[in-house]
Amino acid sequence: MAEDKIFSLRDVAFSYPGNDEPAISGITMDINVGWWVAIVGDNGSGKSTLAKLLNALLIPTRGVCFVLGRDTKDLDVQWDIRRDVCMVFQNPENQIVASVVEEEVAFGPENLGLPSQDIVSRVRWALEVTGLSEFAKKPTYALSGGQKQRLALAGALAMRPKCIVLDEATSMLDPEGRKELTDVLKKLHNEGMTVVTITHRTEELLLSDHVAVLSKGRLAFYGKLDELLSGSTLSKLGIKEPSSFRLWRLLKNKGLIDGNVLPRAEDMAENLVEKICL
Amino acid sequence: MSLEVCNVSYTYHKDTPLETKSLNDVSFHVEPGEWVAVVGHTGSGKTTLAQMLNGLIFPSSGEVIVDGLKLYPKAPHLKSVRRKVGLAFQYPEHQLFAETVLDELMFAPRNFGMPEDEAMAHIKKILKAFELDEKILLKNPFDLSGGQKRKVALASIVVMKPVYLVLDEPTAGLDWKGQEMLLSMLKTFKDNGTGIIQITHDIEMVLDNCDKLLVLEDGRRRSWGPPAHVVEELADRPAKGLVFPDVLEMSLSLRRAGLNVSLTWSEEKLVKDIEKEVFSCPS
Numbered sequence: 001m002a003e004d005k006i007f008s009l010r011d012v013a014f015s016y017p018g019n020d021e022p023a024i025s026g027i028t029m030d031i032n033v034g035w036w037v038a039i040v041g042d043n044g045s046g047k048s049t050l051a052k053l054l055n056a057l058l059i060p061t062r063g064v065c066f067v068l069g070r071d072t073k074d075l076d077v078q079w080d081i082r083r084d085v086c087m088v089f090q091n092p093e094n095q096i097v098a099s100v101v102e103e104e105v106a107f108g109p110e111n112l113g114l115p116s117q118d119i120v121s122r123v124r125w126a127l128e129v130t131g132l133s134e135f136a137k138k139p140t141y142a143l144s145g146g147q148k149q150r151l152a153l154a155g156a157l158a159m160r161p162k163c164i165v166l167d168e169a170t171s172m173l174d175p176e177g178r179k180e181l182t183d184v185l186k187k188l189h190n191e192g193m194t195v196v197t198i199t200h201r202t203e204e205l206l207l208s209d210h211v212a213v214l215s216k217g218r219l220a221f222y223g224k225l226d227e228l229l230s231g232s233t234l235s236k237l238g239i240k241e242p243s244s245f246r247l248w249r250l251l252k253n254k255g256l257i258d259g260n261v262l263p264r265a266e267d268m269a270e271n272l273v274e275k276i277c278l
Numbered sequence: 279m280s281l282e283v284c285n286v287s288y289t290y291h292k293d294t295p296l297e298t299k300s301l302n303d304v305s306f307h308v309e310p311g312e313w314v315a316v317v318g319h320t321g322s323g324k325t326t327l328a329q330m331l332n333g334l335i336f337p338s339s340g341e342v343i344v345d346g347l348k349l350y351p352k353a354p355h356l357k358s359v360r361r362k363v364g365l366a367f368q369y370p371e372h373q374l375f376a377e378t379v380l381d382e383l384m385f386a387p388r389n390f391g392m393p394e395d396e397a398m399a400h401i402k403k404i405l406k407a408f409e410l411d412e413k414i415l416l417k418n419p420f421d422l423s424g425g426q427k428r429k430v431a432l433a434s435i436v437v438m439k440p441v442y443l444v445l446d447e448p449t450a451g452l453d454w455k456g457q458e459m460l461l462s463m464l465k466t467f468k469d470n471g472t473g474i475i476q477i478t479h480d481i482e483m484v485l486d487n488c489d490k491l492l493v494l495e496d497g498r499r500r501s502w503g504p505p506a507h508v509v510e511e512l513a514d515r516p517a518k519g520l521v522f523p524d525v526l527e528m529s530l531s532l533r534r535a536g537l538n539v540s541l542t543w544s545e546e547k548l549v550k551d552i553e554k555e556v557f558s559c560p561s
Binding site for chain 2: 043203243247250265268
């Protein structure tokens, strides 16, 4: 197997105990190191189940899931896998355990039994990346929603993971908090981090380079973002197109914006202004 | 006939250290067959306002008048006004309590003394409008899916044939298909002459549907009128907590850059305007 694959799933199915119907089934997909993959789908389509399979929180009931070449079924490597692939969940309150910001970030590395200098440098780095350095000594309850979610991310980053999986991590945040979090993710991704985001907000697809669409537990689409945006793939998949996508299609069909512009309001506006005002 | 809110203010915990002004001099009105959307940030006073419209709480100052009848504590006409103004709280399905859907839907008609056969005929009509099978009447409401529960809960309010229907975040927790279904249902009620007051924080959802918009900001009326007028008013200084739709946001930034396009949230219109701009270029 090539080294650059971080996840490799083969015909994976998972059924929750006491449930005959599998939550997901027949999933075969590869994710390369450094990709940003968005997983989308309706309520109950199996998004969260898939995410938890990626860091061995759940083990496939059929098929295999490899993380950097290691089978998640193998008990001996499960801790390593969870260290390499860290998760951030919807509600940061459920994930924050310490009462002071820097203690929260230090919790993971301390559990690894690292020397204290290493812990200090990891905490410093994680707080810096997430823009929380000034809050290091603050109580965790005093943070805003967006700051708390960045703190949850900082806690994950202190484990020095190879991949971050975010399960609806922006859904409880207001527009500002959402931007704060996605800005940090963009930065990490540019530095080579693999990112997997689970979302039901179609707008957030635009941050990713690959998209997996789940429908009733099956992989209805998996491919590059441009592929998903071209033609009528979205409507065929039963996904509501955001109005900015429809606008983007109209503008592109009429040749009013360049082909490489993404369907984001600010990108399209910038391109138009450039073209018309020159 | 109309539901009028005149210069209404409301203060919680008046004359205590916890005193907070929730509404401050708010006025608007809605007529039967008209759809008014009330939008605003969390804590802007939307829900307080909703509760005032059928006399659950009364203004600290100002007046609420329903078809000529002013609302005040222990007013003799309060019961008839509550029948006229149906109020659906956020997550109305949390209020389901009966053992069968039929009992649930019959609860209000029985309480208000509507003859059983008249109520039954009306219930059948409502089920049709809500695209629910009559078989559902014998089911336990708690065995229904989330979307069906929401429909039954709303049906139990509509069954009293309210002249005005006040809905607090009626689409909360529904996926987009559920949202669209609900909006088209509200449109049917509007077309049949019901006055709709929809409370939401999502301005994009209501721009195309409502006749008038009331925008609240920190308990005050920030803007009021037809959507186009409201959008114009908010263009330079957006209201707290309101996110404009992408298309509208884009028409705003193009205008700021000096392009001559209209302030619009319709993709087609914006594209047309952009085309015009391109072809009028001297180059």
